[in-house]
Amino acid sequence: MLFHSFDFLIFLPIVFFVYWMFYGKTKIQNAIILIASYIFYGWWDWRFLLLLLVSTLIDFFFGLIIHSNTGRKKLIYLWLCILNNLGILFVFKYYNFFIESFTELSQSIGFNFSPYFISIALPVGISFYTFHGMSYVFDIYRDKAVPTRNFINYAGFVCFFPLLVAGPIERASNLLPQFIKARKFTVENLVNGFRLILWGYFKKVVIADNSGILASDVFNQYGSASSFELILGAFFFAFQIYCDFSGYSDIAMGVARLFGFELLINFRTPYFSRDIAEFWRRWHISLSSWFKDYLYIPLGGSKNGIAATIRNTIIIFVISGLWHGANWTFIAWGLLNALYFIPLFLMGRNRNNMDHAADGKLIPSFREIVGIFTTFTLTCFAWIFFKSTTINDAFSYIHKIFVNHNTGINLDYKQSLVLVLIFILIDWLFRTDVIPFKIIKSRGIRFSSYIIIFTLICLFGSFINKQDFIYFQF
Incomplete structure (x- = not known):
């Protein structure tokens, strides 16, 4: 369902009035939000609701498991969760791209390779709701968040229809508490x-x-x-x-x-x-901060010397480009922005x-x-x-x-x-x-x-x- 469609102009006031009919009844309101979110997403293609539900369940249960474990087991469960999330993302978004690229490379060196391509539509917003869930699990692993045992609250956080298909990429620390406490209607x-x-x-x-x-x-x-x-x-x-x-x-x-x-x-x-550094502090802030907190800093950030910092910067920008789409043009776009940014960092002007x-x-x-x-x-x-x-x-x-x-x-x-x-x-x-x-x-x-x-x-x-x-x- 598109924000600028006639369907949404009917959908929004209906959900709004039903939602506020239960003023003060947070659990019922959360259930209404979740049902509305599934309707909103399923309006595009109801078949992908199952994928959304599976992705939500994976992070919900892994959050509980990671919180209840320590040490090596905790790390193993984190990696299992990451592999599940990235595996889903890879199959639906990147598999054909990498198979096609590998095929072209093989043929260029004289090796005949018969690829198998997947004929499937790209689920709308898959990168956004995948990153919603992963940030939740990362914060639990780092003891910066406590998992919720209320699935409706968690699913509402992941599937909240205003941001479900194109962000912003929310953090559990910001949005999930808003599902737990009562909301007030204000003019x-x-x-x-x-x-x-x-x-x-x-x-x-x-x-x-x-x-x-x-x-x-x-x-x-x-x-x-x-x-x-x-x-x-x-x-x-x-x-x-x-x-x-x-x-x-x-x-x-x-x-x-x-x-x-x-x-x-x-x-x-x-x-x-x-300058470009300022641009990236102002553009798609939720994604830039996500990569900074969950990838750039764990890689070492800027604490391990200039060479490591340049490496980490290139990695972040290239992956950011790849996040946008399975095409070499997006990777080139990310790499080009990295090349813009690195001179500012080397001159100490990236925070001017x-x-x-x-x-x-x-x-x-x-x-x-x-x-x-x-x-x-x-x-x-x-x-x-x-x-x-x-x-x-x-x-x-x-x-x-x-x-x-x-x-x-x-x-x-x-x-x-x-x-x-x-x-x-x-x-x-x-x-x-x-x-x-x-x-x-x-x-x-x-x-x-x-x-x-x-x-x-x-x-x-x-x-x-x-x-x-x-x-x-x-």
């Missing part, structure tokens, strides 16, 4: 929830979907596009993926607040970052920009403008690999930016460009706030802002060429 949560939902819909159907149409036009015809259009294609894809994913996260946070839950913040205006750009000011300094422009340009360059179908396509696309003198594909970009510029302005003005427009003191101006955003959604929302959320495939 503030209701208003803030709708603010986030409205802003998320604007990002998705106005900015992301319109930008996505243009980006796809260019990438699909890059051989005929002019250099200017190729640059625009990368530019529009940058805003497609940002507004698509952060729009989903905003809607997810807003919907969660309607039910009295507070989710982790997943984006903090990453395109105003002044910890505040917001132009903090306390309206206009950034010239140095900040240069930093923002440079970082955004490098990011757009990397997005070319992310968007391209193959590595060769990515290099060909980049090559043609510099040598292509074609007349172009007559890209009609002006309207979408104006919308993106409007978005950039709003994003800049409220760059320090999770909820845009909330800080406007005048109720009249604040209400007028909501009307303007709603009007823009109605006028320019891409409802006919409606597109799935990009991160559903991950």
Whole structure:
């Protein structure tokens, strides 16, 4: 079920009213959340509900087993749990990719290999709910969390429908306690929830979907596009993926607040970052922090010398790329970001920009403008690999930016460009706030802002060429 579908617009108010009919009855509310989450996920393909249930049961029971053991047994059970999780992920997401890559390698050296491919759809959100469960088990192993014996509470944490298929990747330490304690219905949560939902819909159907149409036009015809259009294609894809994913996260946070839950913040205006290190502190925060806590630090982090730190950094970025999809283009994207990041670390500048750009000011300094422009340009360059179908396509696309003198594909970009510029302005003005427009003191101006955003959604929302959320495939 898509957030921007008619089905969801019927589903949400029904669940909302049934849920709050049992105000103060936490156990019943949790059961309602779980049932609604299974309906939400099963709406896409009910057959994969069994996989979701199996994944949930694995981590639930392993959490109890790991907590009840010590020493070597505790470690063995942890690895069994990890292998079960990664095994499921490998079969459904990576098996065909690695078999195909191995086949190509074998044939290149003259060895005939007859591969067996699995013909099966990729379950929506499998990487997200797998990482939800694994973080729970990791925290239990490290004695940072105590397992719950209430399966409904745990399953609700893993399957909570606002974040089930595209995050943010929640931690049990943040979300699970919210299933245990009673939730209060407040007007503030209701208003803030709708603010986030409205802003998320604007990002998705106005900015992301319109930008996505243009980006796809260019990438699909890059051989005929002019250099200017190729640059625009990368530019529009940058805003497609940002507004698509952060729009989903905003809607997810807003919907969660309607039910009295507070989710982790997943984006903090990453395109105003002044260097790549800052970008990764602001982009897909829940995934970046997951890899930092559960992979980078266990590998040794930055405590074992420069060589080990560089190795760990490359590992994290490459695996992050692979997490996004089974394609060498994603691995190249991750490696490229690692190469961006490593010089900052070697120069000791990876933690230079910890505040917001132009903090306390309206206009950034010239140095900040240069930093923002440079970082955004490098990011757009990397997005070319992310968007391209193959590595060769990515290099060909980049090559043609510099040598292509074609007349172009007559890209009609002006309207979408104006919308993106409007978005950039709003994003800049409220760059320090999770909820845009909330800080406007005048109720009249604040209400007028909501009307303007709603009007823009109605006028320019891409409802006919409606597109799935990009991160559903991950």
